[in-house]
Amino acid sequence: MSQQNLPLAGMRVIDYSHFLAGPYVGRCLAALGAEVIKVERPKTGDAGRQHAYFIGNHSGYFLQQNMGKKGLCVNMKDPRGRALMQKLVDSADVFVENYRPGALGKMGFGYEDLAKTNPGLVYCSISAYGHTGPDAHRAGFGLIAEAKSGIMQMVGVPGEAPPLLRISLGDMYTGIHAVAAINAALLGRVKSGKGQHIDLALYDTLVSMHEYAVQLYTLSGGKEVPVQTGHDMPNSTLYGVFRAQDGDLVIAAQVDDAWKRFAQVVANTGGPAGWDADERFHTAAGRNANRLEILPIVKAWVAQQKVADVLAKLDAIDVPCAKVQRIDEVLDDPQIKARGMVIEQDHPALGKIKLPNLPFHFSGCDTTVTQVAPDLGQHNAEIAHSLGFSDDDIAAMQADGVLYAE
Structure with missing residues (x-):
């Protein structure tokens, strides 16, 4: 340099x-x-x-x-x-x-x-x-x-x-x-x-800083007000925090292509057979409409594994994911x-x-x-x-x- x-x-x-x-x-x-x-x-x-x-x-x-x-x-x-x-x-x-x-x-x-x-x-x-x-x-x-x-x-x-x-x-x-x-x-x-x-x-x-909330409210004519949603985003399924056997992780499979890869891995590794073929979930609108059906399946799939195992499966198919790290883990992270x-x-x-x-x-x-x-x-x-x-x-x-x- x-x-x-x-x-x-x-x-x-x-x-x-x-x-x-x-x-x-x-x-x-x-x-x-x-x-x-x-x-x-x-x-x-x-x-x-x-x-x-x-x-x-x-x-x-x-x-x-x-x-x-x-x-x-x-x-x-x-x-x-x-x-x-x-x-x-x-x-x-x-x-x-x-x-x-x-x-x-x-x-x-x-x-x-x-x-x-x-x-x-x-x-x-x-x-x-x-x-x-x-x-x-x-x-x-x-x-x-x-x-x-x-x-x-x-x-x-x-x-x-x-x-x-x-x-x-x-x-x-x-x-x-x-x-x-x-x-x-x-x-x-x-x-x-x-x-x-x-x-x-x-x-x-x-x-x-509001990239979503203000325009949600103004463009809906005041009908939509963001509320607490806990561990995921109802208007961006699947995007949230999930608990594994030994810790927590986040998964961002809200984009159609990423979702299809994610659903296939779930279906092939302990999730419902054929789940990845359900076309209701192949669009963002469809996933959001059926969020309460999707979440229990994902939670159960993650809960039966360790964090590292889930990350390995998702990294292999290029689905964004990460462990929820403590500060000591952050400071020891090779990327940092x-x-x-x-x-x-x-x-x-x-x-x-x-x-x-x-x-x-x-x-x-x-x-x-x-x-x-x-x-x-x-x-x-x-x-x-x-x-x-x-x-x-x-x-x-x-x-x-x-x-x-x-």
Whole structure:
């Protein structure tokens, strides 16, 4: 592979965010080559530093979302801290924040304020509901957006409360949309010379994620509303989760050709003889109409075998299938290893640590981040020097707590 510069090399990003959505954006931009400066408040820093899992006094949550960044810890209540921050923003290409709308404006660090001295700035805001609309003022997390978006209501067993999704879908999905929007704004700036404000909401992005539910409702004139279906999809038979003797697996035989191959294997290996010849099941509409007849047969066929045996039969006929894996099995998966989806970093206090990689794969450069997340205020002096502050200035700010480091 011929090595090229990383795509965002030379860009300076101010990551003035906390917890997950904003820090994830900064992490992605750092992997793509930007200089990302993580700005935190004295003593406590990003609230993500207090989020499990802990190894020693280090948060794995923080280590994962803030790798590849430089750390600046500054007291914004002190005029010298505000002046340093203003110089930093004036030197930047991108500013990322995920505070409640209006919070940074009160400090003089809203988009309109910063664009006056840096009109080329791409300013990305992430919030629960966005900066407009009747709910803009409300606080929220990914859980709130997942509930309000209609996604949670479709998950789980009929008649029971929906389960937690157990991954931060709202934060991560909004975060990667922010990465795309920031890069588009930077590209647009090449011609216009101007930056702009990007306003992203967790709620918006999850509503946009509905590939089926919204059009089902609108195009049916409001007659069809998706409901909980448990372990399969009534409008896409056969597509679901099934239990074998020693674990669970998924089968995707909803396409006509795949279904016919699947039905033949079932009929020839313990299922009803001649089942594959039943033409009622040879079309999607027919399978959906007869779903309650099909499911018990498939469940019984899977239940009498081990997961590996079912997978072997279906892999042999090119029917998509997979074991429902635990996280330890995922990390040991040869495919994940081959794709470099777990990275090993050398941490000065913890030794070697392993964290999930980002899914970027470029033909001309490697986006794997080897630099660990910064300690609180680790790069204070380096960043202040880059902005023109003298050694004496920096020493005075350190002594007075304007610049704070662990």
